[in-house]
Amino acid sequence: MALGRAHSVAVTGVDGVLVEIEADIGQGLPSVHLVGLPDTALQESRDRVRSAVANSGEKWPDGRVILALSPATLPKLGSVYDLALAVAVLDASGAVPSERSATTVLLGELALDGRVRRVRGILPAVIAARRAGWSAVVVPEAALAEAGLVDGIAVLGASSLRAVVAWLRGEAALAEPDGPPPDIVHHGGDLCDVVGQDEARWALEVAAAGGHHLLLTGPPGIGKTMLAQRLPGLLPPLTEPEALEVTAIHSMAGMLSGEHPLITVPPFVAPHHSTSVTAMIGGGSGTARPGAVSRAHRGVLFLDECAEIGTKVLEAMRTPLEEGEVRIARRDGVARYPARFQLVLAANPCPCAPARDVDCVCAPLVRRRYLGKLSGPLMDRIDIRVQMHGQVGAAFSTDLAESSKVVRDRVAVARRAASERWYEYQWVTNAEVPGHILRQQFRLPRESLAPVEDALRSGRMSARGADRAIRVAWTICDLRGGELPTVQDVLAALNFRQRGVR
Template identity: 60%
Template sequence: MPLARAWSVALIGLDGRLVEIEADIGAGMPGTKLVGLPDAGLREAKDRVRAAVRNSGQKWPDTHVTLGLSPADLPKVGSGYDLSIAVAVLSASGSVPATKLLGTVLLGELALDGRLRPVRGVLPALLAARENGYRRAVVPVESLFEGGLVDGIEVGGAERLTEVVAWLCGDQELVRPGPQKEAVEPDAPDLADVVGQPEARWALEVAAAGGHHLLMTGPPGVGKTMLAKRLPGLLPPLSADQALQVSTVHSVDGSLDSSSPLSRVPPFVAPHHSISVAALVGGGSGIAMPGAISKAHHGVLFLDEAAEFGGERLESLRTVLEEGEVRIARSRGVVRYPARFQFVLATNPCPCAPPRDVDCCCTPNARRRYLSKLSGPLLDRVDLRVRMRPITAMSAHERAEPEPTATVRERVLRARDRAAKRWAERGWLTNAEVPGPALRRDYALPAEVTRLLDRSLDRGALTARGADRCLRIAWTLADLAESDTPDADHVAAALEFRDRRAA
């Protein structure tokens, strides 16, 4: 009873689990049986693989073939196991030697003519293989750019099954990843394009300096969307580790760009208000896929016309904003996707949204119903709120020349550097990441500095969570002012940003 083994990787969210594919060729009627919790797409693999093997000039066994995928209780999803199944069967039948299979993972879908097609999630699969001590991997040629991102593992690419067979037999070498391309970053929109709005520009600078969430309220056409799109240009470039995390999410989603797979620019994601909850937070049948919030990891999630998103979509973000990850429970298990982003919302003050408040034709109840879609618990998690005013002058001689992005970004980077040095021992990078207990206990401010904050808590105008966020904003304001600690003015300014009337 010839028996052979090959290895592949199953993805549960971004976590990879090594899967052992066993091929047993035994006596009995010709046929192929696949066991080990395969999904519908994987159950069809036996027909795809048999046709690919035959059309690649190899012989498929004319007896019974049993294919076992272990761990047997782990759900197997997708077509990425085709190559490993084909190689396991060929090794069991004696068509290829098994010497190179040990310590090698094989990923890829097979076409009926033997072509190797790319699959999603190659990058996290290779990272999982490296962590488990595997030293080689074979992937489709189209996925080699992902293999080039992973150090410590030898990655080879093939266009057809025949090339993999020749490599196993020692007759030829596989294609190796080329040098990593320098990512061509698009020019970011400039803040100088935004007319007026000094309060909103300052709020955007504070948000960028501290990693804070931001809500902008104002009539249409005053620059809410323009300001939000310019936030990534104020943020520091992603570190190598952060860029790899972002690329891993996009690899699972299938949207990783081969021309710049390791972009250092923070992602900017702006879904339409008609998006479903599953598309926003992640979901789908079987193993859940990442949603828009995970694609915005280490970047900016912008909800334009936020009140139009509806309560179900907005409330689904409450836990994510606190924890920085989304957990999606399904019958086959729980998957986790990272979702640590800056949250920016823009909304009109009422349904009719005239240029001036005096022209509003909405009843007070209609205005309340419209803004009540942004619930109190959600707004309590938004650090900065700013009310934008209509533009009153478009002529250059009637308004001050706005600062460009480069000037503001210098101040932001200096403030971020001060914060990173202060929290370095704790592992935090921005003020927004600092837990409230640490601010109150280890970095407590004098009573005369927080007196206004205590008074707001005593009156019930502020929640405990809101007080913690005020302290974080105060530290950011101090960093922008290049002060060692916040003073009473910084705390007062932080309270102004928390004013519910700005919502």
């Protein structure tokens, strides 16, 4: 009886757990048994691994092979374990020495001819291996740039099982990352392209400075989509930890490019209005994949024609908006994905959506039902609401509007002020600050809070809405360089909340 070992990683959400793979070769009829809660794709790896070993010039054991993956109670999904399974069998048969495999994590799917194929979730798997204290990891050569984003662990790329076997025997070397890739700057248009709409531009600046959610309503063709597309250009670049976190989510979604995988700018995600709950929040059969709210993490989620989106989809967003995280429950556990994004909603005022509101032919009940999908609890989480109106001759104006760079500089100064204020609590923007901190430790003077208290007593605002209005007031204060929000800042914040559909 011979025993061999190898190690891989099971990824659930953006979290990874090290998996030990044991191969036992015993007497009996030639067969392969896989234990440890494997799914269908992993069960089929028995045939893939056996063919890959044989086609790589190695001998498959003649006896009964048992492959055990532990922790035994953890469900194992996907084909990421193929390479580790093959190395465990070769280690058990004595075909390769165990010195290097004992300190290395192996990731990758095997083709029948022995090629190592790329799989989703390489980046979070490498991060989990580094966190667990492993010194090296072998990944598919096609995912070498992605895995090389992680410091503190030796990353090696393999094109085939034959190359891995030669490396384990000390006969050849595996590929290494070329170094950090150059930053890729994605241009979504400049804010100077938007002519007129001063109020909407100011609302966009406030939203960018404080990380607030935004609703834009108005007739079609007025510039709602143009403004939303330019919001990422007002946000600061992602920090190194944020970039790695966002890239890990896109790795699980299988959306990374091979040459430049690192995402350094805030993502912009705009799903179609016919999207489903699963596509928006995440899920699917087998491995729970990240949805649009998670792919927009640290960036912007734009929902155009939000009044056409299903009510269930809109209501499912309430928890991510409040908690900044999505938890997808499955029979065998919960997949967790971060989802701290800025939501931008755009809607027409009614189904007919004429250029001039006086030309509307919709009945009052129809207009009310059209935007009625935006429920009170959902709208309570929207900090800034702007009703946009057409401006005669604005499209042909020769006046130059402020560029994204000018506005971005002001946003950076405001965000720096907020970050310094909340440094002790590790919050970056005003939108992240819990309400009880604003009410107790950073309470505004009574004269400044008077408009909010009046709105609460009259029932025009909920307690959550009051907290959000105070957050917006802090952002307006930061943009003007003030130390403490004044009553004018609070009134401006309340004015933002009282416009739009409600």
